[in-house]
Amino acid sequence: MDRNELYIKGPQRMQGELLIQGSKNAALPILAATILGEGIFILHHCPKISDVEHMLELLVDAGCRAYWEGHMLIVDTRELRNYRVKGDGAGKMRSTVTLLGSILGRMHQVEIPYPGGCTIGKRPIDLHLRGLEQLGAVFEHQEHTLVGKAAILHGASVYLDFPSVGATENVLLAAVLAEGSTVIHGAAMEPEIVELASFLRKMGAKILGEGTPVISIEGVKRLHAAEYIVPSDRIVAGTYLFGALMTRGEVRLLHVPLAHLGNLPGVLEQMGAVVEAKEDWIYVRMDHQCRPIPYLVTAPFPGFPTDLQSALMAALSTASGISFIEEKIFEARFQVVEELQKMGASITSEESFALIDGDARLRGAKVEAKELRGGAALIMAALAAEGETCIQGMEYVCRGYEDINEDLKKLGIKKRCGEQGCCPKTAFTEETHVRTGNNEEVS
Ligand code: EPZ
Numbered sequence: 001m002d003r004n005e006l007y008i009k010g011p012q013r014m015q016g017e018l019l020i021q022g023s024k025n026a027a028l029p030i031l032a033a034t035i036l037g038e039g040i041f042i043l044h045h046c047p048k049i050s051d052v053e054h055m056l057e058l059l060v061d062a063g064c065r066a067y068w069e070g071h072m073l074i075v076d077t078r079e080l081r082n083y084r085v086k087g088d089g090a091g092k093m094r095s096t097v098t099l100l101g102s103i104l105g106r107m108h109q110v111e112i113p114y115p116g117g118c119t120i121g122k123r124p125i126d127l128h129l130r131g132l133e134q135l136g137a138v139f140e141h142q143e144h145t146l147v148g149k150a151a152i153l154h155g156a157s158v159y160l161d162f163p164s165v166g167a168t169e170n171v172l173l174a175a176v177l178a179e180g181s182t183v184i185h186g187a188a189m190e191p192e193i194v195e196l197a198s199f200l201r202k203m204g205a206k207i208l209g210e211g212t213p214v215i216s217i218e219g220v221k222r223l224h225a226a227e228y229i230v231p232s233d234r235i236v237a238g239t240y241l242f243g244a245l246m247t248r249g250e251v252r253l254l255h256v257p258l259a260h261l262g263n264l265p266g267v268l269e270q271m272g273a274v275v276e277a278k279e280d281w282i283y284v285r286m287d288h289q290c291r292p293i294p295y296l297v298t299a300p301f302p303g304f305p306t307d308l309q310s311a312l313m314a315a316l317s318t319a320s321g322i323s324f325i326e327e328k329i330f331e332a333r334f335q336v337v338e339e340l341q342k343m344g345a346s347i348t349s350e351e352s353f354a355l356i357d358g359d360a361r362l363r364g365a366k367v368e369a370k371e372l373r374g375g376a377a378l379i380m381a382a383l384a385a386e387g388e389t390c391i392q393g394m395e396y397v398c399r400g401y402e403d404i405n406e407d408l409k410k411l412g413i414k415k416r417c418g419e420q421g422c423c424p425k426t427a428f429t430e431e432t433h434v435r436t437g438n439n440e441e442v443s
Pocket residue numbers: 024025026028121122123124125126127128129162163164165166167190192306307329330331372373400
């Protein structure tokens with residue numbers, strides 16, 4: 001397969017100001033939520049990434065129309081009629097899961113390709129299904145397809161054994177049109193849950209308590225379209241902040257809601273950075289080598305996010321001493337270790353623990369992105385490495401980073417793309433076009 005490649009000759013110092021793109025993990029459930037309302041939705045600051053494109057393909061297959069005007073995404077759900085979501089090959093199926101609750105909520109039946117796992121773990125959906133069953137859904141597991149039916153969706157007290165982001169989203173999406181009241185106990189508190197709830201409230205839903213472990217929903221009869229601004233991506237922001245630390249750089253990131261960063265500013269300060277932050281911007285400067293972190297564990301929000309664990313590991317590879325990371329969210333999120341080792345990092349990982357012996361002088365190498373966040377961490381490591389690094393597998397990075405090429409340029413970084421370019425060609429790189437329900441393209 002032709003690989004998308006990025007070449008970076010280090011060391012380089014990250015310096016500059018950047019407005020952060022819209023959030024992948026806020027945009028996907030918000031797009032799923034549009035299915036619950038009839039009308040024309042306007043979503044501002046929507047990230048133009050392949051995961052969003054895949055979600056749009058699914059919405060269009062279901063009968064919606066969707067088109068872009070710059071970063072404004074218009075979604076028309078008035079012709080929605082199809083509850084069968086088409087499969088599309090491994091790797092993209094994760095975003096299919098977020099459609100379960102909304103298609104059930106709107107159409108009371110759903111068929112989706114069985115969501116596979118991915119490289120960071122098995123990604124089971126038992127909590128999703130158990131929560132939806134408590135609202136009245138019945139699921140049949142066919143060979144490759146999950147079939148759900150709910151003659152009536154009724155309110156219930158749902159207890160999540162783990163504050164799963166996706167399961168919280170799916171139960172929320174199915175509860176807003178259910179008959180009666182639902183209370184989700186043990187709900188995820190991630191910013192993406194808060195954003196989804198406020199979007200649903202703009203559609204007419206009755207929700208209280210998002211951002212706490214207990215969310216209460218009063219079912220309503222109908223929901224209408226809404227206009228919304230997708231928040232900036234806290235993980236993209238955090239990735240570049242670790243890049244600034246590793247390159248003793250200085251960056252100011254704009255349009256980043258401070259409340260979404262959880263304990264990240266504290267971790268950056270613990271590593272010796274100068275950090276200033278206000279409502280929607282954060283400034284970070286690093287004047288010396290990063291300090292190590294004796295122990296850090298990834299945890300549900302507001303703990304340290306698993307999605308930044310790889311970028312933290314890359315930064316700690318250049319720190320002055322030994323650090324220890326425990327990954328408690330996903331069972332296979334150390335794939336980037338062997339790639340960082342190719343660059344000279346001294347890391348030992350065992351099950352969910354990684355020991356990083358800093359003071360490594362990273363050197364350029366040919367490395368491979370095996371998943372989204374590990375790939376982004378390799379790009380940050382390349383900035384600090386001596387010599388040229390080739391990062392293969394940039395198609396993974398483009399799932400979540402809208403235009404890392406442009407972002408790095410604005411942050412003062414010189415780089416070049418391989419023959420196949422840095423990111424796969426997608427519909428966004430073609431001209432804006434309107435898709436009809438039968439997926440014709442009408443430009
Ligand atoms: C969301 O995934 C994010 N994805 C992930 O970001 C993020 O890492 C994760 O939340 C944790 O914050 C999107 O929002 C699209 P979970 P999700 O359900 O919902 C287990 C990225 O890089 N679990 O909170 O799938 C699961 O196996 C991606 O942007 C069950 O056991 O995460 C995992 O160990 C990666 N049963 C843990 O819970 C279930 O039914 C957390 O999963 C569901 C989850």
